Amino acid sequence: xxxxxxxxxxxxxxxxxxxxxxxxxxxxxxxxxxxxxxxxxxxxxxxxxxxxxxxxxxxxxxxxxxxxxxxxxxxxxxxxxxxxxxxxxxxxxxxxxxxxxxxxxxxxxxxxxxxxxxxxxxxxxxxxxxxxxxxxxxxxxx
Amino acid sequence: xxxxxxxxxxxxxxxxxxxxxxxxxxxxxxxxxxxxxxxxxxxxxxxxxxxxxxxxxxxxxxxxxxxxxxxxxxxxxxxxxxxxxxxxxxxxxxxxxxxxxxxxxxxxxxxxxxxxxxxxxxxxxxxxxxxxxxxxxxxxxxxxxxx
Numbered sequence: 001x002x003x004x005x006x007x008x009x010x011x012x013x014x015x016x017x018x019x020x021x022x023x024x025x026x027x028x029x030x031x032x033x034x035x036x037x038x039x040x041x042x043x044x045x046x047x048x049x050x051x052x053x054x055x056x057x058x059x060x061x062x063x064x065x066x067x068x069x070x071x072x073x074x075x076x077x078x079x080x081x082x083x084x085x086x087x088x089x090x091x092x093x094x095x096x097x098x099x100x101x102x103x104x105x106x107x108x109x110x111x112x113x114x115x116x117x118x119x120x121x122x123x124x125x126x127x128x129x130x131x132x133x134x135x136x137x138x139x140x141x142x
Numbered sequence: 143x144x145x146x147x148x149x150x151x152x153x154x155x156x157x158x159x160x161x162x163x164x165x166x167x168x169x170x171x172x173x174x175x176x177x178x179x180x181x182x183x184x185x186x187x188x189x190x191x192x193x194x195x196x197x198x199x200x201x202x203x204x205x206x207x208x209x210x211x212x213x214x215x216x217x218x219x220x221x222x223x224x225x226x227x228x229x230x231x232x233x234x235x236x237x238x239x240x241x242x243x244x245x246x247x248x249x250x251x252x253x254x255x256x257x258x259x260x261x262x263x264x265x266x267x268x269x270x271x272x273x274x275x276x277x278x279x280x281x282x283x284x285x286x287x288x289x
Contacts, residue, residue, distance in 0.1 A: 002180070009188045021203065025210060029216050031152075061250060084265070087241025090240065093272060099226075
């Protein structure tokens with residue numbers, strides 16, 4: 001069980017949205033984690049500096065929140081390591097061919113009403129739900 | 143310098159949003175998609191909050207001629223809905239459903255210093271590099287006309 005957190009999730013979502021708006025207003029860029037991460041991997045894009053800085057900020061934020069406020073950030077990874085590795089490989093391959101993930105298509109693309117992003121988001125929401133159903137209720141959990 | 147500092151600050155806002163929202167917590171992701179089990183609807187609120195800010199924000203900003211620190215907006219080219227988009231997104235969902243991590247949740251989760259987040263991100267990076275290699279190899283073969 002995880003606790004239903006409508007207020008925190010709405011607030012967190014609004015901050016994700018604020019970040020996307022600021023990245024567009026200041027840099028003219030889509031806040032898609034797939035695109036930003038892929039562009040700093042070798043061979044890196046020519047313009048990799050701002051992307052590395054964005055990623056550093058994204059990683060530092062939870063650590064800073066814990067250090068400054070003493071808050072705990074719930075984290076529970078219930079999946080065995082071999083499946084985590086398989087899941088990571090599959091996600092990496094899928095987002096590369098699909099040109100984006102939850103942040104790029106699901107937030108930035110949907111906000112622009114991009115038909116490609118709406119189609120991508122609808123597709124991965126359905127396959128994610130189907131996968132969770134098969135893993136938890138057909139196989140009986142990992 | 144302004145570009146680096148601003149990107150760092152905007153990344154901090156993104157990471158804080160992910161951490162507060164629950165997107166960095168695989169159990170919460172998996173429960174959101176588990177309609178037949180311990181359903182946790184929180185992530186619908188994340189999406190609603192994000193879109194409620196991004197949609198009007200983009201509409202305002204994209205009316206301007208250029209962003210503050212660049213000469214133009216870099217928007218994805220308006221390609222149509224094609225097979226790589228749909229097949230890739232379908233495959234992404236399978237990986238998300240197995241692991242509970244998506245890229246935007248996993249990167250900030252690294253800041254929690256959890257081994258599972260590091261393991262997932264390492265595998266995801268390997269997946270991105272493999273897919274990029276395969277895609278380039280396919281393109282090169284198509285370009286030279288050798289099948």
